[in-house]
Amino acid sequence: MKKTLKDMDFKGKKVLVRVDFNVPLKDGVVGDKTRIKAALPTIEYLIKEEAKVLLISHLGRPGGEVKSDLKMDPVAKALANLLNKEVKKADDCIGDELKKAANNLENGEVLLLENSRFYAGEKKNDPEFAKKLASLADLYVNDAFGAAHRAHATTVGVTEYLPAAAGFLMQRELNALGEVMENPASPFVAIMGGAKVSDKIDVIKNLINKVDKLIVAGGIANTFLLAKGYEVGDSLVEADKVELAKELMAEAEEKGVEIVLPIDVVIADDFSNDANTKTVSVEKVPAGWQILDCGGPQSLENYKEIIKTAKTVIWNGPLGVFEMEKFAHGTVELAKALAESDAHSVIGGGDSAAAINEAGVAEKMSHISTGGGASLMFFEGKELPGVAALDDVE
Ligand code: ADP
Ligand code: MG
Numbered sequence: 001m002k003k004t005l006k007d008m009d010f011k012g013k014k015v016l017v018r019v020d021f022n023v024p025l026k027d028g029v030v031g032d033k034t035r036i037k038a039a040l041p042t043i044e045y046l047i048k049e050e051a052k053v054l055l056i057s058h059l060g061r062p063g064g065e066v067k068s069d070l071k072m073d074p075v076a077k078a079l080a081n082l083l084n085k086e087v088k089k090a091d092d093c094i095g096d097e098l099k100k101a102a103n104n105l106e107n108g109e110v111l112l113l114e115n116s117r118f119y120a121g122e123k124k125n126d127p128e129f130a131k132k133l134a135s136l137a138d139l140y141v142n143d144a145f146g147a148a149h150r151a152h153a154t155t156v157g158v159t160e161y162l163p164a165a166a167g168f169l170m171q172r173e174l175n176a177l178g179e180v181m182e183n184p185a186s187p188f189v190a191i192m193g194g195a196k197v198s199d200k201i202d203v204i205k206n207l208i209n210k211v212d213k214l215i216v217a218g219g220i221a222n223t224f225l226l227a228k229g230y231e232v233g234d235s236l237v238e239a240d241k242v243e244l245a246k247e248l249m250a251e252a253e254e255k256g257v258e259i260v261l262p263i264d265v266v267i268a269d270d271f272s273n274d275a276n277t278k279t280v281s282v283e284k285v286p287a288g289w290q291i292l293d294c295g296g297p298q299s300l301e302n303y304k305e306i307i308k309t310a311k312t313v314i315w316n317g318p319l320g321v322f323e324m325e326k327f328a329h330g331t332v333e334l335a336k337a338l339a340e341s342d343a344h345s346v347i348g349g350g351d352s353a354a355a356i357n358e359a360g361v362a363e364k365m366s367h368i369s370t371g372g373g374a375s376l377m378f379f380e381g382k383e384l385p386g387v388a389a390l391d392d393v394e
Contacts (some may be wrong), residue, residue, distance in 0.1 A: 102363015130157025143167025193218025194317025
């Protein structure tokens with residue numbers, strides 16, 4: 001068990017809080033505020049406990065130098081609006097001036113530090129940089145589940161020098177994902193979609209030991225179809241992963257896990273929303289056409305049957321190129337089916353979460369993870385460095 005907010009005394013203490021404020025910016029204004037909202041319970045708790053709150057996050061990919069369009073000022077504004085409270089904004093995330101500013105905070109005040117990735121030491125997990133960050137505060141809280149799969153200075157390095165606990169969001173994610181990986185009610189079904197087999201190999205390998213059925217869909221299904229001897233035309237495939245797909249299917253069979261491939265698919269003569277489309281059996285994908293949605297009527301019927309009897313479902317990766325309306329049907333219908341089912345449903349992956357939001361059924365899911373890469377690493381059965389680095393409860 002990792003330490004959480006309830007295990008620490010915050011009154012009058014300077015608390016460095018790693019949040020995931022890596023939000024989309026447009027014309028200097030924050031677009032989707034979901035990530036900021038997700039951190040509010042922790043921030044509000046620390047304010048109430050009369051801590052001096054120092055918030056730190058990365059934003060975008062500035063590559064270790066100051067990029068004026070990736071400064072945190074718009075984030076400070078959005079946060080102040082959401083908190084209905086003043087949020088101070090620092091021009092740096094380390095240094096003597098900032099130290100002074102931190103020391104001058106009153107209890108319950110909030111100071112947002114500048115983008116941690118303006119320093120190369122962040123991604124390198126440089127101990128000197130981490131030490132400078134840590135010297136600003138008395139305590140450290142990590143609430144950035146979305147960055148916990150990375151061993152960076154703000155997620156791992158600082159924990160060498162400060163008492164370190166999980167924030168509420170981190171705790172909620174660890175509980176939800178931990179429960180489903182350690183104690184899933186069966187039948188346990190995993191749905192894996194998305195574009196790249198290589199991204200999902202370790203997840204599939206781990207899940208074969210845990211699930212009863214594994215639905216392989218999205219672009220990754222193509223490589224599995226190829227491994228089964230089907231022609232997939234111009235579909236996205238990873239030719240160098242065909243052997244691996246064969247091995248994974250053999251391993252699944254040995255373990256009594258059913259790998260469920262699409263039965264019929266939506267194909268297109270071009271990777272475009274203006275393409276001509278047809279729905280065909282997976283046995284009949286003509287040359288020159290590509291599979292862009294696994295959600296043909298028979299595939300969907302099959303998926304719905306499986307979901308209906310499942311007690312636990314985890315889902316990562318859309319069933320098709322859902323960004324284009326013509327190929328979103330399978331993903332949307334699956335989201336709706338999951339919303340209607342009684343299964344405990346856990347969603348990981350940025351695009352999957354976006355698809356579920358678009359389908360308007362987010363509220364019906366048991367848990368939608370805020371971390372793409374982090375939730376994948378969890379499904380891989382690996383310990384996240386940003387979690388491992390936190391203090392254990394004595
Ligand atoms: P997540 O972010 O939920 O983990 P991924 O990033 O792995 O999901 O995959 C999402 C991407 O997969 C989407 O951009 C989608 O367009 C793409 N995709 C899904 N099916 C196909 C397909 N048949 N061909 C090409 N790309 C696909
Ligand atoms: Mg993605």
